[in-house]
Amino acid sequence: MGTALIYDEEMTRYKLLWVDPSCKIEVPERLIVSYEALVKSGLADRCVSVPVREATDADILLVHSEEYLQAVKTTPFMTLEEMQDFCAQYGDVYFHPNIYHCATLAAGAALQLVDSVMTGKVRNGMALVRPPGHHSMHNAASGFCIFNNVAIAAQYAKQKYGVKRVLIVDWDIHHGQGVQYCFEDDPSVLYFSWHRYEHQKFWPKLRESDFDSVGKEKGAGFNINLPWNKVDMQNSDYLSIFHHLLLPIAYEFCPDLVLVCAGFDSAIGDPEGEMCATPDIFAHLTHLLMNLAGGKLCAVLEGGYNLTSLAQSVCQTVQTLLGDPPPRPANLDGPCQSTVESLHCVRSTHRQYWSCLKHAADLPTFDVSTKDLSLDESLNSEESKEEHVWPEPPKRLTPAIRAALLLPDGITCPDGCYRQSVSECLDPLIVTKLKENILTDSEDDSNALSTLSSLIDLVEKMEKDEVCSGLALVHDVSKAMKCVVPHAASALKNRVLVICVGDGKVPIHVSEDGKVLMVQLSNKESQEPESRYFIPVCLKKGCSDVSGFIQAILSLLLPLGYEYDPSLVVLVQMSDSGLCESMWLQLTSLLRGLAQGHMLVLMQKGNEACVSPTASSLLGDPAPSLGPLVAPLPENVESVEMLRHRLKADWKLLQTTAQDIG
């Protein structure tokens, strides 16, 4: 199934007709440069083009009042003065004779996207729309928004498709107060928004945008606000919030549909956001959401005012929706102090609502609301705002072969995958190396020899970007590891992240040089690790504690993986991994976000049934939903937390509390 792209140039046909400094950034070119970048990059052609439609009155009345709709309907017939008077009652929004029509198309586009995804016509999609939506309220326009496109889409999905749970992720840099108000008491819609806040000094300057607005009555816990109290936030800050706040709750909530208020004013260069996160981060944010709801994800454009970073960010998002692995995240750092404070506050505030946060620390004792008087922001006047420059996002080449499989005879190769032939012509150099290090002389049977040298051949194709990912079903995964890992680590620029799932003994000694980072997920008592680069994660009852396992992945393994930034991931399914298939597929899919998708999966013969589903993960298909999660086993939470506490000095992306940051 493909990716829908919804765009209609009619939505470029309105603009600001008078002088208003607060509205001048919302220009038609925003849509034009975004669409043109998708066309120029060839991404538009890879999408399924879906037409817009006009939202009906009934659609709009799902969120807005009759009188508000009627009032907006009169604007096309207003004089300029009447329009300006009409705007004066709202904040930071302008009207135009054609804006009502465009607003019905923007809302209609979001509904077309929901229809396309919910009917299975496409897997996911993006709608490029204006006017944006997340500020508009039941009775009022606000912040360039007329109708709340995403809120209408959520109500529509519930009403028309009986969707039980909708997750709305709002990565726009402004708080979508309109969405918050709409679903405040509704436990079927989980609204997550991060937003520039600066202790209520930044627009829309609302007290209810702070982290303690958790929702009301039945909706308590289903509204999550992450305030950015400083600017210049970076990729590490954004990833930390996803790993330690949004994703654990999202997996526990287990949505049937994910809607994204995809505003790109949170990208570097934007005059509103003044953040430093680079456009490629949106590939990772998208990727990290794509394994929820079985991949049913609808992204709807909100803000984004730097035409360069907007266009780049839109392309990063769409390319990931198409299944291409994200680019390697450039030089991640840890989250900054302000981020960790906000993270700490939100986690402890939501602890009572979400079992994944039960272990979260208490609210910090120090007064988090200390205005940072040291650097008076007002000094930060126009002149001193240096022009941000950033490199073009890395070319995300899509290797000719997305997944190459090395399978024993008799096992069919799943569709879309390339069968790695067991090489006949063995490279004598490799043969000797194998004989010396791996094969005991007794069994230098040609079969093992050819399998292992084919494995090496596969890894080399991955290094040359001829192949994106690989899967090998072998007799002995330990031997395969001993053959592949040292070989891959020996290449100069390589860093190899090895994840072993299962209780077998890891057959590789991990040196301190950092070329290999080994993580073993098993139910073996966690002994003291031999080296800084061997991390044993002990999960009782194997991996049947699904929520304990997903917690370990999201708040331990992924932060480690992103910070380590490997060039290759080797994922080993030891014989007795005891992992349920859907958990295994979530792990495979999530790890694809690393190493630009260069992942080699080693599976023990006997797990034939798992080959095809794993291959579809390697092809970019979303993993099936895990279903609603119960509380993780306390002893698993305990062991993961202890490990995290021990490792966070070395691995800064593991920090979640103000104390952590030291």
Ligand SMILES: COCC(O)(O)CCCCCNCCCN
């Ligand atoms: C939902 O639309 C996307 C948006 O959130 O970006 C709208 C932002 C309105 C920002 C209003 N203040 C502008 C001050 C100009 N310096």
Ligand SMILES: [Zn+2]
């Ligand atoms: Zn915005």
